[in-house]
Structures are given as structure tokens and as C-alpha cells.
Amino acid sequence: xxxxxxxxxxxxxxxxxxxxxxxxxxxxxxxxxxxxxxxxxxxxxxxxxxxxxxxxxxxxxxxxxxxxxxxxxxxxxxxxxxxxxxxxxxxxxxxxxxxxxxxxxxxxxxxxxxxxxxxxxxxxxxxx
Numbered sequence: 677x678x679x680x681x682x683x684x685x686x687x688x689x690x691x692x693x694x695x696x697x698x699x700x701x702x703x704x705x706x707x708x709x710x711x712x713x714x715x716x717x718x719x720x721x722x723x724x725x726x727x728x729x730x731x732x733x734x735x736x737x738x739x740x741x742x743x744x745x746x747x748x749x750x751x752x753x754x755x756x757x758x759x760x761x762x763x764x765x766x767x768x769x770x771x772x773x774x775x776x777x778x779x780x781x782x783x784x785x786x787x788x789x790x791x792x793x794x795x796x797x798x799x800x801x802x803x804x
Contacts, residue, residue, distance in 0.1 A: 703759040
């Protein structure tokens with residue numbers, strides 16, 4: 677009985693610690709989060725950019741930016757899409773990653789708002 681209880685406890689601990697592990701060939705959560713963040717921002721940018729320039733194709737601009745992002749993160753297009761499919765099929769990991777991205781966006785926005793709201797001190801002309 678003692679052996680069975682110890683085995684079950686070890687299995688529970690091992691399975692919980694492996695929950696966020698991803699298989700070989702799949703981008704780790706932290707790397708995928710940063711890459712996916714840039715990927716989404718690129719889509720928004722290329723969409724807005726193409727609307728302002730009727731000569732440019734949104735799809736072509738998006739592909740150009742995506743290739744730059746893949747190069748920046750040292751990832752191939754295939755690695756990204758394989759990982760994206762994996763995360764899409766594992767909703768708890770995808771949800772956790774997206775929640776972290778939303779929190780990151782909120783922090784960036786708060787920092788920007790703080791910088792924008794800082795009072796600008798005008799020099800006293802008399803002291804100059």
C-alpha cells in the first residue's frame with residue numbers, strides 16, 4: 677500500500693510538472709509567445725499599411741514582414757507553423773500564452789501612459 681501511494685504521488689508530481697513541457701521540434705512557450713506576439717503585430721501593421729497604399733498587396737507585405745520576424749527569432753516558417761498547430765491543439769497552453777501576451781500589452785500600455793502623463797518642467801528663464 678505504501679509503495680502504491682508513493683508511486684501515485686510520484687506520477688502526479690511528474691505529470692503536473694510535464695504539463696507545460698512541449699515535445700521536441702515544438703518551440704518552447706516563452707519563445708513562441710514572443711514570436712507569436714511579433715507575428716500578430718506584423719499582421720495588423722501590414723493590414724493598416726496596405727490600406728494606405730493601394731499599390732501594395734497586404735498579403736505580400738505580410739509575408740515580407742513575417743520572413744523578417746522568422747529571421748529575427750532564428751526560426752523557420754515551418755517551425756513556427758508546426759508549433760502554432762501544436763499550441764492550437766492544446767488549448768490550455770494557447771490560452772496561457774495569449775493571457776501572458778495580453779498582460780504584456782497592458783504593461784506596455786501602462787508604461788507608455790505613465791511616460792505621456794509625466795509633467796514637463798519648463799526651465800525658469802530667470803535662472804538661465
